[in-house]
Amino acid sequence: MIKDPNVRRFSDQEYHRRYRLTREWMEKEGFAALLFYGNPYGGAGILWLTNFSPRHDTYLIWPFEGEPTLLTQLFNHVPNAQRVSVIEDTRWAGSDSAVTAAEALAEKGVERGRVGVIGKVPYTDFNKFVSRFPNVDFIPANKGYTALRLVKSQEEMAWLQQGADFTDAAVDALIKAAAPGVSEFELAAAIEAAYTAAGGDHGIHFLSSTPMASPKSYVPAQTQTSRRLEVGDAVISELSAGVGGYAGQIQRPIAIGQKPTANYQHVYDVALEAYERILAVLKAGATTKQVLDEADLIEKAGLTVCDDLFHGYGLGYLAPVLRTRATANSPQPEDFVFEENMAVVVQPNVYDPETGAGLQLGNLVRITADGAVSMQKYPMGFYVCGE
Numbered sequence: 001m002i003k004d005p006n007v008r009r010f011s012d013q014e015y016h017r018r019y020r021l022t023r024e025w026m027e028k029e030g031f032a033a034l035l036f037y038g039n040p041y042g043g044a045g046i047l048w049l050t051n052f053s054p055r056h057d058t059y060l061i062w063p064f065e066g067e068p069t070l071l072t073q074l075f076n077h078v079p080n081a082q083r084v085s086v087i088e089d090t091r092w093a094g095s096d097s098a099v100t101a102a103e104a105l106a107e108k109g110v111e112r113g114r115v116g117v118i119g120k121v122p123y124t125d126f127n128k129f130v131s132r133f134p135n136v137d138f139i140p141a142n143k144g145y146t147a148l149r150l151v152k153s154q155e156e157m158a159w160l161q162q163g164a165d166f167t168d169a170a171v172d173a174l175i176k177a178a179a180p181g182v183s184e185f186e187l188a189a190a191i192e193a194a195y196t197a198a199g200g201d202h203g204i205h206f207l208s209s210t211p212m213a214s215p216k217s218y219v220p221a222q223t224q225t226s227r228r229l230e231v232g233d234a235v236i237s238e239l240s241a242g243v244g245g246y247a248g249q250i251q252r253p254i255a256i257g258q259k260p261t262a263n264y265q266h267v268y269d270v271a272l273e274a275y276e277r278i279l280a281v282l283k284a285g286a287t288t289k290q291v292l293d294e295a296d297l298i299e300k301a302g303l304t305v306c307d308d309l310f311h312g313y314g315l316g317y318l319a320p321v322l323r324t325r326a327t328a329n330s331p332q333p334e335d336f337v338f339e340e341n342m343a344v345v346v347q348p349n350v351y352d353p354e355t356g357a358g359l360q361l362g363n364l365v366r367i368t369a370d371g372a373v374s375m376q377k378y379p380m381g382f383y384v385c386g387e
Contacts, residue, residue, distance in 0.1 A: 007084050008199075008244055009051045014155045015086055018049060021148045026064050026116070029144065032136075033110045035101070035129070036060035037119035044316035045118050045142075046070075047245050048149055052085040057122075059093060059101035063108040071100055098125035102132045116141030152314055152341045157366065159246035160314050160343055164364050164375040166200035166241035167248030171378050174207075174239070178254050179386035180231050184209055184224035187235070195241045203240025203247040209233050212261045218351035218358025219306040220251070229386070231257030234264055236359045238307075238347070245315045249345045250376045253359040254383045263357045268382045270301045271350040271361040275380075278310065278346050279365065282338065282372035288320050289334035298350055299326045306358065307349035313364060314343040342367040343375070 026034065036059060038046040043054035049068070050060060056073035071093035072081045078092045094100035105115070112135035119142070121129075129138060152160065173194035177187055184207060191205045206220035209227055212234045220238040229235065235254040240247040253260075253268060260268065277294040295309055305324055312318030320336045323329065338344075344365050351358025363376040 004083055007051075009084070009086060010155050010159075014153060015049075017153060018148075022049065022062070022145075023064060025144060025148060029116060029139075029141070030114050031116045031139070031141070032064055032113040033105060033108055034060075034062040034116045034118060034141065034145070035105065035121070035138070036062065037117075037121040037125070042119055044149075044245060045145060048315055050085050050087050050090075051244070052081050052087075052090070053245060057093065057097045059097060059104075060087075061101060061104045061108060063110065066108055069104045069107075071097065071104060073097060098122075098128040101125075102129055105129075105133070110136065112136055114139050116145070118142055118145050146316075146318060149315060150312060150318060150342055151339050152343055156246065156314065157341060157343075159243050160248070160364070160366075161375055163200075163203075163240075163242030163246045164248030164250075164377075166195035166198065166243070167203075167239055167250050167364070168376055168378040169194040169198075169200075170205070170239045170241050171237070171250050171252050174235075174237060175252070175254060175383050175385055178229060178235055178256060178383075180229055180257055183226055183228045185226060188224045191239060199243065200241045201243060201245070201247070203242050203249075204238060205240075206238040207235065208237075209235045209256075212255065212264050212357065215356040215358065218356055219349055220360055229256050231386070233257075234260070234357075234359065238360055247313075248376055249313060249347070249362070249364045250378060251347055251349075251360040251362045252378065252381065252383060253361065254385050257384075257386045259384055260382050261357075263352060263355055264359065265382070267303065267350050267352055267357050267359055268361065270298060270303055271348045271359060272380065274298055274309075274348040274350065275346055275361055275363075279372050279374075282344070282346075282365065282367060284338055284340040284367055284369045286338050287334065288322060288332065288336040291322060292325055292332070292334060295322075295324045295348070298324055298348065302352070303350050304353055305349050306351060307347065307360060309346075309348055311345055311347075312342065313345045338367050340367060340369050344372075
């Protein structure tokens with residue numbers, strides 16, 4: 001494989017493990033090739049096989065036999081792609097990405113049979129593939145491919161732990177920076193500075209501040225504002241920092257200048273109980289039904305959730321994604337079985353629908369044979385800052 005000692009990547013053995021899993025699955029599904037599409041909003045499937053994270057339209061052609069081809073935009077991004085990618089044939093996607101990808105697929109000798117499609121291929125591009133390959137059946141394959149990534153290797157777990165450590169540093173910086181007069185923009189700056197110099201990648205810093213006496217926000221916001229913190233505020237957040245797409249995730253509420261109000265303390269206590277009860281049932285062999293059973297206590301307490309209660313994690317947002325039964329938008333699998341070395345985020349975002357008081361509490365967690373272990377080491381708590 002291509003080597004640059006300054007570029008972070010997994011071992012050759014790890015990539016060969018992934019390639020073996022992928023081709024075994026392809027053989028089972030009868031795929032002559034896989035056609036991946038990725039961009040900044042959905043490129044984890046490409047990153048897992050190539051070490052390249054798409055910043056613009058990117059195609060990966062992965063034949064059952066023969067060597068893969070990675071095609072990316074823009075032209076000036078190609079030198080970097082060639083530097084970080086472990087795929088030898090990494091090149092520009094040309095003036096028309098779909099046409100170039102179709103040519104690459106044809107070069108692999110794929111003119112008929114089944115081709116698995118992974119990622120959200122643009123409609124106009126897909127029409128070009130169908131027109132160019134009338135004897136090929138293009139089959140949606142996201143679910144099956146993503147399943148290959150649910151159980152993590154030891155190398156992946158090591159990267160996830162590094163991401164969790166960076167995320168702990170981020171929440172520590174947030175808590176130290178939170179004080180009356182500090183703006184949400186300044187909090188975001190403190191968060192990012194906590195891990196950037198050490199090589200950490202930005203994941204998310206969702207964050208909201210609101211008066212506890214008259215709440216205006218009960219879920220961490222994706223956009224920060226110029227609002228400055230005041231005594232009596234709550235700050236709620238969801239933070240992720242990582243390495244190579246392997247991020248931690250943590251949620252800790254903060255009260256500014258005073259202890260939490262009785263309403264906020266009640267919401268926190270319910271969120272903590274839900275978190276602890278879910279963690280107590282998680283282990284290899286446990287099911288999503290057990291998780292949902294424990295989460296029922298939230299509605300029994302007269303509260304509800306906004307964000308997902310629980311989701312798989314580690315190079316993307318993975319299955320199973322769960323809400324409470326009372327707030328589910330569609331049927332949820334209750335028979336999903338957890339396996340050792342899966343990574344999940346337990347993150348009850350509990351709020352009071354009558355008062356609007358809400359917060360989020362949780363951690364990235366590793367599933368083991370005997371239970372679940374938080375990969376985040378920062379202590380649980382409703383932190384009081386700026387007294």
